[in-house]
Amino acid sequence: MSASVKDRIAAEFARHEPAVVELSRRIGAHPEIAFEEHRTAAAVVELLKAHGGFDVEEGVAGLDTAFAATAGTGSLAIGLCAELDALPGIGHGCAHNVITATSVAAALALAPVADELDLTIRLLGTPAEEVLVGKVIMLREGAFDGLHAAMMMHPTLKDMAAPHIRAVRHWSISYQGRTAHASRPFEALNAADAVTVAQVAIGLLRQQKRDADRVHTWVKEAGTAVNVIPGAATVECMIRADSLDDVDLLWPRVRSCFEAGALAAGVGMEITELASVNGFRHDQDLAGLFQANAEALGRTFPDYADRSLGSTDMAEVSVHMPAIHPVLSFDSPPEDGNHTAAFARTASGPEGARAVHDGGLALAWTIADAARDEALRRRLTEAGPFVWREDSPAA
Numbered sequence: 135m136s137a138s139v140k141d142r143i144a145a146e147f148a149r150h151e152p153a154v155v156e157l158s159r160r161i162g163a164h165p166e167i168a169f170e171e172h173r174t175a176a177a178v179v180e181l182l183k184a185h186g187g188f189d190v191e192e193g194v195a196g197l198d199t200a201f202a203a204t205a206g207t208g209s210l211a212i213g214l215c216a217e218l219d220a221l222p223g224i225g226h227g228c229a230h231n232v233i234t235a236t237s238v239a240a241a242l243a244l245a246p247v248a249d250e251l252d253l254t255i256r257l258l259g260t261p262a263e264e265v266l267v268g269k270v271i272m273l274r275e276g277a278f279d280g281l282h283a284a285m286m287m288h289p290t291l292k293d294m295a296a297p298h299i300r301a302v303r304h305w306s307i308s309y310q311g312r313t314a315h316a317s318r319p320f321e322a323l324n325a326a327d328a329v330t331v332a333q334v335a336i337g338l339l340r341q342q343k344r345d346a347d348r349v350h351t352w353v354k355e356a357g358t359a360v361n362v363i364p365g366a367a368t369v370e371c372m373i374r375a376d377s378l379d380d381v382d383l384l385w386p387r388v389r390s391c392f393e394a395g396a397l398a399a400g401v402g403m404e405i406t407e408l409a410s411v412n413g414f415r416h417d418q419d420l421a422g423l424f425q426a427n428a429e430a431l432g433r434t435f436p437d438y439a440d441r442s443l444g445s446t447d448m449a450e451v452s453v454h455m456p457a458i459h460p461v462l463s464f465d466s467p468p469e470d471g472n473h474t475a476a477f478a479r480t481a482s483g484p485e486g487a488r489a490v491h492d493g494g495l496a497l498a499w500t501i502a503d504a505a506r507d508e509a510l511r512r513r514l515t516e517a518g519p520f521v522w523r524e525d526s527p528a529a
Contacts, residue, residue, distance in 0.1 A: 139247060139506075143498050147243035150185075154242070154494070155487045157181055158235035162482035165220030165231075168262035171199040174218045175259050178238060179203075182257070187245040194258075195275035200268070201259040202277060205241065206248025210515055212501050213256045213284035214241050215448060217263045227473045228264065229289040229464075229481035232489050236287050239494030244501060251505040256281060260447075266304060266409035269447040273454065279521050282514040283420065283456040285500070286448060287493035289481065290461040291471050293433045295425035297461050299414035300348075300374040302445035303381050306408055307332075307392050311401035313365030322363035323401050326356040329367045332395030339387055347384055348374040370408070374445055377413055414449040417456035419510050420500060424460050427499040431492045433462060444472070455520045458500075462493050 161174050175192070179201055182188045188203040199218060216234040220226045241257040248255050258277060262268035272278060290297075311323030336349055343349070350372040357364030373388060375381045389405070396403035425435050443461065451457050464485040470476035480486060504510050 328395035
C-alpha cells in the first residue's frame with residue numbers, strides 16, 4: 135500500500151486523537167453496567183454525529199444502548215466493535231472505555247479514505263459484553279449482517295496478536311428451601327447449606343479436572359439476616375475450557391456437585407443457562423497484519439508460553455466470520471490486571487491513552503492493508519457477506 139494512504143490515515147487519526155482520548159476518560163469516569171450504558175452510548179453517538187461522516191442508527195438489534203455507524207459504500211465491509219459496559223462495583227476494570235475509544239478512533243481515521251479503498255466501515259456499539267450476551271443478540275438480530283470481517287482491540291498486560299480466548303458457559307443455580315427463625319432452625323430447610331456443600335464438592339473436584347479447565351462460582355444470594363435461616367439461595371457458575379465440547383465434558387460433574395448440595399440440605403434446585411460462547415477463532419492473516427502494524431508503532435509480541443485469557447462474546451462473532459481480537463498491554467504489575475480497580479484507574483491514565491493510540495492506528499492500518507491485499511480481499515469477499523440464519527455455518 136502506498137505510504138501516502140497510511141500517512142493520510144495517521145494524520146486523520148492524529149486530528150481526532152485528543153477528542154477520542156477525552157471520550158475514553160469520560161466513559162471511564164462514568165461506568166455503566168450491562169444494558170444500562172445510556173450515557174456511554176450517547177457520548178459516542180454525539181461524537182460521531184458531530185463528525186458528520188457517518189450514518190448513525192441507534193437502538194439496533196432491539197437493544198436501547200446498541201448502535202451502528204457506517205462510513206463508505208465499498209464492496210469490502212469491515213466491522214469495528216466498541217464495547218460499552220463496565221463491571222459492577224469495579225467500573226471499567228476491563229478497559230472497555232479504551233476499547234470503545236480505540237474502535238472509534240480507527241473508524242474516524244478510515245472514514246475519509248473508505249470509498250477510495252472500496253471499503254464500508256461499520257462501527258458497532260456493543261453492550262453487555264461482561265455478561266457474554268450483547269454481541270450474541272446483535273448477531274442474531276442482524277446487526278452484523280453484510281460484514282465480511284470484524285475486529286477490535288482489548289487491553290491487558292501483554293501484547294498478543296492472537297491470544298487464546300476460551301469457550302465458556304454460564305449458569306444460575308437457585309435453591310428453594312424453607313425459612314425459619316434462627317432460634318428454631320429445625321423448622322427450616324437451609325438453602326445456604328446447599329450452596330456450602332456444592333462449593334466444597336466443586337473444590338474437591340478441581341483435583342480431578344484438566345489443567346486448562348476453570349470453574350468459577352459466585353454466591354449471589356444466601357439469606358438476608360443472621361437471625362433468619364435462609365429459605366432461598368442463588369449461586370452463579372461459569373466453566374471455561376478450550377472448547378464448548380470440553381465445557382460439556384466437565385459440566386455433568388459440576389452439576390452433580392450442585393445436586394449434592396440440594397440433596398444434603400433437602401431443598402429444591404433449579405438450573406438456568408445464562409450464556410454460552412465459543413472459543414475464539416482468529417483469522418491468522420488479519421492477525422498478522424495487526425501485529426506488523428502494531429510493531430511499526432513500537433509494540434513487541436514475545437512468544438508467550440501462556441497465551442490464555444478469559445472469554446468474550448466477540449468469540450461468537452469469530453465463529454461466523456473472519457475476526458481478530460488482539461490485545462495490547464498496559465505497563466502494570468500482574469496483580470493490577472484485568473477486572474481490578476487498579477486496571478480501571480490505569481485505563482483512564484497515560485497507559486490507556488497509549489493503548490488508544492497504538493490500538494486504534496494499528497486497527498485502521500490493518501483494515502487499509504486488507505483492502506489493498508488482493509489475495510486477502512478476494513478471500514474475504516468471495517466468502518460473501520455474513521447474513522444470520524439459525525443454521526448459520528461456522529466461518
